[in-house]
Amino acid sequence: MVRASEQPALTVQDYLSPVENQWCPGCGNFGILRAVKKALAELKLEPHQVLFVSGIGQAGKFPHYLKCNLLNELHGRALPAAVAAKIVNPELTVIAVGGDGDGYGEGGNHFLNAMLRNVNITYLVHDNQVYGLTKGQASPTSDRGFVTKTTPTGAWEPINPMALAIACNASFIARSYSANTEHLVKMVKMAIQHKGFSLVDIFQPCVTYNKVNTYQFYQTHLYKLDDEEGYDPTDRIAAFNKSLEWGEKIPIGLFYRAERPVFEENLQAARGEPLVKQKLDPMKFETLLDEYI
């Protein structure tokens, strides 16, 4: 195989997909698409080296608009498939992608366990605090009081993905914003380069169904943890305190990073040659059969 250093430089053009984009004009997803292409190019990851596993929702369509390997999974189920893909072929760069409803609602149990398991994959969550594909119902991250057709008296307590991730000791926890390309590229690159499970929760304005968490809203409230003097992303307690900030000031950036053993390296079978490359030989079980005699 050609080594990365010998390849011509990659650009966002190398990830252009022929598929017609179905997102609404102005959708925050476009910013994420741009940033992810840029991050992949800068990391010199070619389309065939990357596997995207996506869920269902507007975010689930994301990898169709990108040149890559793609397993577009069921609603909420991207993580289990992504984890398994990485275990059987660690040479692949595996990125799971979905929305807040997909990942924190339908797939909540997988989210918890993927963080605990710490398989070396990246999880990008397009967090627009609303259901887009099903037309504007409350999502797990909708603000309390957010009125929709299914929550006429206002949404109830939202999930706090950052706090949850810190509680699960996820080994890389970041938040970014779709309209801040530079910041998002940086976070995505760091996440992909991190060894272990990396979460990037990405604020992404839904221009059609969320009239609260708008571009305006984020411009006003977001600030970068990078700008916070003395913030130490290896301090779990400090990270937890930051994760609770929601209101006038909302932090984005790397909340927490920890060095933790990676699941697949603890799995004896997955240590040697990738499982996908191993030869299948029925005859090697002869002695195992003899144990039953």
Place this chain on the structure above:
Amino acid sequence: MPLDVNFLVGGEAGQGIQTIGFVLGKTMARGGLHVFTDQDYESRIRGGHNFFRVRVKDEEVKAHNEKLDILIALNKETVELHKNDMKENGIVILDGQALKMDAGTPGFVDVPLEKLAVEAAENKIMSNSVAVGAVLGLVGYDFEILADVLRWHFAKNTEKIQEDNVRAARAGYDYAAERIPKGFTKISRAASDGKRMFINGNEALSLGAMAAGCKFLAAYPMTPTTPILEFMADKGRDYNIAVLQPEDEIAAINMIVGAAYTGVRTMTATSGSGFALMVEGIGLAGITETPIVVVLGERAGPAVGLPTRTEQGELLFAIRTGTGEFPRAVMTPATAEDAFYLTAKAFNLAEKYQTPVIILTDTHLANSYNDVSKFDLKQIKIDRGALLTNAEAVKLTDYKRHQVTESGVSPRALPMQSRALVVTDSDEHDEYGHMTESAEIRTRQVIKRLKKYSGLKSEMGQPRFHEMPDAELTLIGWGSTYGAIKEASEMLKKEGAANNVLHFSEVWPFPVETVAPILQNSRKSIVIENNATGQFAHLIRGETGHKVSGTINKFDGRPISPSFILNELRKGVV
């Protein structure tokens, strides 16, 4: 007279019933005899009433029998519950002192299990080995075989523990040998070498999966298939198989889809309720044309039902499973041999047709040990179907994962095998794997997927058909009931009633062409199933239009035996 001796070890959970039963069965099989065991236990770790039955014959045996020659009672309740199962000269072995029972009762052989264990090995726990020894002493079996089996069974323990068990067994053996009731059945080792495997359905199935090259198993513990997960987690370390216990069955099915898409052979194992959670994922494998193998070990439902007991209540659930329409195959192994060979076959079918294959077993098959000829690994051929070699993959340009072909099967590349991108989607998709709303493409893809049925059909094994001239009756069944139906058929024949047996180990796609003429020529056809509604009878009706003459159903969570079938036939119910 042919040998046919039936033992039952009964007591509370946690008393070591399984060890006694297993060691007894293994010892008989090592001596070249034929053995079939079945187990009955409650959903609890301590207490209750559990038993392990061991049937020994000098010819092939594939079914259990209710009537007992020797009852090993580890508690009082066992005697009460099984006294009516005893044959006329049956013997009850018990420790009168420990159970505070009057051992003077006719038919009782009082063996001070605990006392002998303490005397021989200074350990009450060894009383289980005393019990096995006593059983073999009563029937005059070769003690050395038992000694070898005990050393083998406790091989992971210290040599002292092994020898203590042998000494304890010897004490029981010698004690019982002096108290053999007059004229009691003797069991001698057979002339054959005993080089047969003694194995249960779960183990045979696991070995089949491993031999077929399963490289990734994700499963959530659920009776009766938990031992598959445990077995492969253990053996997988030596044979490079990644085994995971995920958070739930939904994760399990999606994990195996992810691993299979990436390029390895994968499997999951569960029971009915876990399978219900997997249904959406099985549809995902259908539309993304991902080869997976799913083991559905049936137990008595619905919902939690009788969690440790057997049933055949999910035949139609398996055959019809999934949202929407897509091809699948369903195997219903009848024996441990079937469990091995058909599981290996399931992996080939899954990859050749790039679609899910379901292996439908049940608690009875999963837990029953049987002696079988050593599995022949030379018969296991790995056929990965349209999976491209690396050399083929690097030549790909404009790769279409879901290319429409004559057979419905598309060339299958793997991610990172070459520069070709492998794209697939749970949404309806075009040939490239990208989602589509097009009516034309949708229609083409549905037809493409369903076309795979014609290939699948040609691969399905035919049912076992044991035909007798002038048969008045055809007994029909599927899955784990084979042994019982076959034996019932032979008993009927001895009584002068010629009959056929038609039994299915591969039910879907249904072999209509073979079955329809057999049924048309049957005078009377009876479908025997471990369920209440006669699902297979419905399937036959739906696939062939043939309405069977009657059904025999059992749905109390207990397996069907030959005598149950005969009794039902005699009742004239059918």
